[in-house]
Amino acid sequence: MTKKHYNAIVIGAGASGGIIAKELAMEGLTVALMERGDWQVFDKHPTDELISQRTSVLDSVSGPDWKKNPRVYVGPDGKREIVRPGDGRYSPLAAVVGSGTVTYGAMAWRFMEEDFKLKSEYGEVKGSTLDDWPISYTELEPYYEKAEWEIGVAGQAGANPFEAPRNKPYPMPPFEYNRDGEIFSAAAERLGMHPFPIPMLRNSVPYNDRPACIRNRTCVGFQCPVDGKNGTQNTVIPKAISTGNCDLIVEAKVAEILSRPNGNVKGVRYYDANDREKTITADIVIVTASATESARLMLNSKTDLFPNGLGNNNDWVGRNLQGHAYTGAFGIFDHDIKSYAGPGATMGICDFNHHNPGIIGGGLICNEFNRLPYLFSQTRPPGEPSWGKGHKEFQINNLKRMAGLHGPIQEMPMFDSRVTIDPEVRDHWGIPVVALSGQRHPLDRVHCQFLSKKAEEILKEAGAVRTWLSVGGGGGPSGHQHQNGTLRMGNDPKTSVVNKYGQVHDIDNLFVSDASVFVTGGGFNPVLTIMAVAYHTAGYIVKNWKGTRFR
Amino acid sequence: MTRYVTGRRDFLKSSLLATGGLLALPSCLKNYTAWQFFTEEEALCMSAICEQIIPTDIYGPGAGYAGVIFYIDKQLDEVFLDDREEYREGIRLIQDSAIQLHGMKFEALDFELQKGFLEQMEVGENRALSAEENMQQSALFRKMVQHTMQGFYGSPRHGGNRNYISYRLMKLDYPYIVGQNRYRDLKNH
Ligand SMILES: Cc1cc2nc3c(=O)[nH]c(=O)nc-3n(C[C@H](O)[C@H](O)[C@H](O)COP(=O)(O)OP(=O)(O)OC[C@H]3O[C@@H](n4cnc5c(N)ncnc54)[C@H](O)[C@@H]3O)c2cc1C
Numbered sequence: 001m002t003k004k005h006y007n008a009i010v011i012g013a014g015a016s017g018g019i020i021a022k023e024l025a026m027e028g029l030t031v032a033l034m035e036r037g038d039w040q041v042f043d044k045h046p047t048d049e050l051i052s053q054r055t056s057v058l059d060s061v062s063g064p065d066w067k068k069n070p071r072v073y074v075g076p077d078g079k080r081e082i083v084r085p086g087d088g089r090y091s092p093l094a095a096v097v098g099s100g101t102v103t104y105g106a107m108a109w110r111f112m113e114e115d116f117k118l119k120s121e122y123g124e125v126k127g128s129t130l131d132d133w134p135i136s137y138t139e140l141e142p143y144y145e146k147a148e149w150e151i152g153v154a155g156q157a158g159a160n161p162f163e164a165p166r167n168k169p170y171p172m173p174p175f176e177y178n179r180d181g182e183i184f185s186a187a188a189e190r191l192g193m194h195p196f197p198i199p200m201l202r203n204s205v206p207y208n209d210r211p212a213c214i215r216n217r218t219c220v221g222f223q224c225p226v227d228g229k230n231g232t233q234n235t236v237i238p239k240a241i242s243t244g245n246c247d248l249i250v251e252a253k254v255a256e257i258l259s260r261p262n263g264n265v266k267g268v269r270y271y272d273a274n275d276r277e278k279t280i281t282a283d284i285v286i287v288t289a290s291a292t293e294s295a296r297l298m299l300n301s302k303t304d305l306f307p308n309g310l311g312n313n314n315d316w317v318g319r320n321l322q323g324h325a326y327t328g329a330f331g332i333f334d335h336d337i338k339s340y341a342g343p344g345a346t347m348g349i350c351d352f353n354h355h356n357p358g359i360i361g362g363g364l365i366c367n368e369f370n371r372l373p374y375l376f377s378q379t380r381p382p383g384e385p386s387w388g389k390g391h392k393e394f395q396i397n398n399l400k401r402m403a404g405l406h407g408p409i410q411e412m413p414m415f416d417s418r419v420t421i422d423p424e425v426r427d428h429w430g431i432p433v434v435a436l437s438g439q440r441h442p443l444d445r446v447h448c449q450f451l452s453k454k455a456e457e458i459l460k461e462a463g464a465v466r467t468w469l470s471v472g473g474g475g476g477p478s479g480h481q482h483q484n485g486t487l488r489m490g491n492d493p494k495t496s497v498v499n500k501y502g503q504v505h506d507i508d509n510l511f512v513s514d515a516s517v518f519v520t521g522g523g524f525n526p527v528l529t530i531m532a533v534a535y536h537t538a539g540y541i542v543k544n545w546k547g548t549r550f551r
Numbered sequence: 552m553t554r555y556v557t558g559r560r561d562f563l564k565s566s567l568l569a570t571g572g573l574l575a576l577p578s579c580l581k582n583y584t585a586w587q588f589f590t591e592e593e594a595l596c597m598s599a600i601c602e603q604i605i606p607t608d609i610y611g612p613g614a615g616y617a618g619v620i621f622y623i624d625k626q627l628d629e630v631f632l633d634d635r636e637e638y639r640e641g642i643r644l645i646q647d648s649a650i651q652l653h654g655m656k657f658e659a660l661d662f663e664l665q666k667g668f669l670e671q672m673e674v675g676e677n678r679a680l681s682a683e684e685n686m687q688q689s690a691l692f693r694k695m696v697q698h699t700m701q702g703f704y705g706s707p708r709h710g711g712n713r714n715y716i717s718y719r720l721m722k723l724d725y726p727y728i729v730g731q732n733r734y735r736d737l738k739n740h
Pocket of ligand 1: 011012013014015016017034035036037053054093094095096097098099100101103104105106107108109220221252253254255288289290291293294297481482483513514515516525526527528530
């Protein structure tokens with residue numbers, strides 16, 4: 001049974017929402033955790049590449065429903081086109097309890113100290129809204145630790161010499177290198193680099209009452225058949241529910257955040273599992289619906305005090321949409337280099353995050369997650385046939401002989417790369433949808449070239465008989481699986497949407513705590529930082545709840 | 552015809568047939584009546600295109616054996632709704648221009664002629680078509696290539712990759728769950 005009134009409504013049960021709900025429920029607040037999707041069930045989604053969350057060709061195991069959730073993509077020429085989640089331009093994230101954390105690759109990166117103060121480190125970047133975070137690594141460190149221990153990370157403290165200071169080791173020992181990880185790490189060391197085992201949100205040993213990882217080939221993009229991958233759906237969300245204070249309301253599509261005349265928020269309007277329109281009220285609302293959907297909710301919630309959407313009186317809502325251009329290189333070897341055991345990425349190198357002449361930020365290099373057969377068929381060296389006899393022959397002979405080294409580059413945030421609301425298109429429930437527009441900064445491409453060349457050096461040193469670059473960056477708005485930045489945190493309300501605690505400027509009882517609040521996206525996959533920020537925000541809410549209750 | 556061949560002996564038999572160059576499929580398609588999107592005529596043309604994209608060769612069977620045509624037919628009916636017109640119109644143009652250039656329907660051309668025809672379609676240089684038509688056809692061909700790859704290398708659940716043929720060619724066991732390295736019996740699924 002859902003109540004009519006809660007202390008807190010949390011919108012979105014993904015990486016951040018699950019953590020907030022648990023932290024508040026443990027402190028005795030009544031919480032409605034509202035999720036547009038449902039629990040993902042493994043049996044409905046066998047090891048099927050074409051519907052996986054990584055190569056969603058026919059459907060996506062974790063939603064959102066293709067037919068009900070259109071978006072609009074605005075090309076560089078201003079042409080508007082309706083896109084569905086299977087289309088790369090849609091920037092989909094999942095729509096299930098746990099969201100991306102059910103199917104993710106589970107790399108668990110802490111940002112470096114420099115990542116929180118890029119402007120101080122590198123100065124202004126022309127054409128970019130690059131800035132410092134209002135929060136430092138040191139302030140977030142205890143919350144990184146909390147995420148590592150509560151959600152569960154396997155890794156080796158100190159193995160990465162560039163890692164920022166930490167107080168406590170990881171709770172689980174690191175994963176072993178796989179075959180290509182072994183070969184690449186030896187090559188990288190010969191080149192003077194510092195490879196180390198990638199920290200992972202997977203169990204290297206039994207942890208949290210769940211078994212160890214079985215090296216399943218179909219890991220990234222899939223739910224784990226033995227539950228050895230750690231997300232919010234098998235950690236904090238069950239804990240939140242078990243307190244008795246948290247109602248998880250599934251298939252609840254929140255359409256709008258409702259406000260009081262004084263500007264504070266009072267609840268939400270949503271469509272329930274049977275598509276009936278409903279409202280519930282709360283003392284505080286926390287938006288954790290992902291960088292694209294959270295911005296949409298804010299923009300779709302208009303009041304007299306905020307005629308352009310909540311928190312948007314200075315026109316910063318939805319802007320600075322970032323993600324990660326992936327960049328690197330491939331090589332072919334004259335022996336099987338891929339064991340094809342899952343998930344495939346085992347070795348990381350942080351030598352190119354920061355302090356490389358001429359490069360702002362930089363990025364990480366890792367060996368790759370397995371390319372399953374269809375994805376592999378779409379990956380070829382330049383000049384190689386894309387169909388016919390030669391294509392098939394390449395596929396048969398090189399599936400285990402081709403390996404890549406890739407990483408996410410620190411993108412330069414762009415004011416015009418953004419989420420807006422499309423004036424015409426509506427979803428199944430009649431809610432106006434996200435429109436994505438803008439361009440990447442030209443420097444991204446330059447930085448990608450730098451990182452790709454480093455990756456190629458390692459491949460050559462490792463004995464690849466043929467190598468080629470695959471350079472990212474360029475083109476339309478960023479976003480995608482690592483979408484972030486649309487509701488920026490900052491001290492100055494004129495150039496940001498929320499403060500360092502995720503509290504919306506001028507609306508005391510409205511918070512945002514997902515990847516939207518990122519100032520910059522780092523040269524690392526984002527999820528552990530999303531989790532740390534969520535713990536930090538929850539801590540602030542709990543502390544103040546005991547005093548003012550945000551009234 | 553049976554869409555799934557699950558027994559090992561059946562598999563060996565059919566793969567021998569296919570590698571022997573005996574393209575028994577078209578006649579077999581003629582008796583197939585359950586098309587969801589294609590007309591029987593379109594299906595004959597399309598399955599010849601699929602076999603060009605992933606041909607039978609010294610390694611083993613290609614798209615024909617794998618039943619890629621069934622995958623594409625099913626998805627055009629259920630998922631690729633936006634591509635339907637393009638396919639219909641595109642196959643018509645392929646047939647018209649094959650007759651104009653070679654006096655025969657596409658599927659009746661010999662293998663090398665078909666290949667050359669598709670190479671020209673890919674780069675938009677079909678002499679029998681206008682510049683605009685060539686542009687459309689070239690885009691359609693890229694789509695056909697992708698769809699064929701999906702049907703051949705994707706899960707058999709969606710209508711192609713019969714008998715896990717592509718995984719077998721890549722010498723890939725395809726475990727449903729690690730520790731159970733065997734193929735699932737699709738008949739009982
Ligand atoms: C295949 C894949 C691999 C990945 N691999 C990695 C990795 O290795 N490392 C890493 O760091 N990151 C990885 N990620 C990214 C990571 O999953 C995301 O960065 C993270 O989940 C984002 O967290 P979030 O809280 O911002 O949003 P989400 O986790 O997406 O949570 C948002 C939730 O809100 C719900 N929601 C949205 N709108 C509404 C609404 N109106 N009403 C109700 N509910 C709503 C959504 O359904 C969703 O459940 C991967 C993602 C994918 C898909």
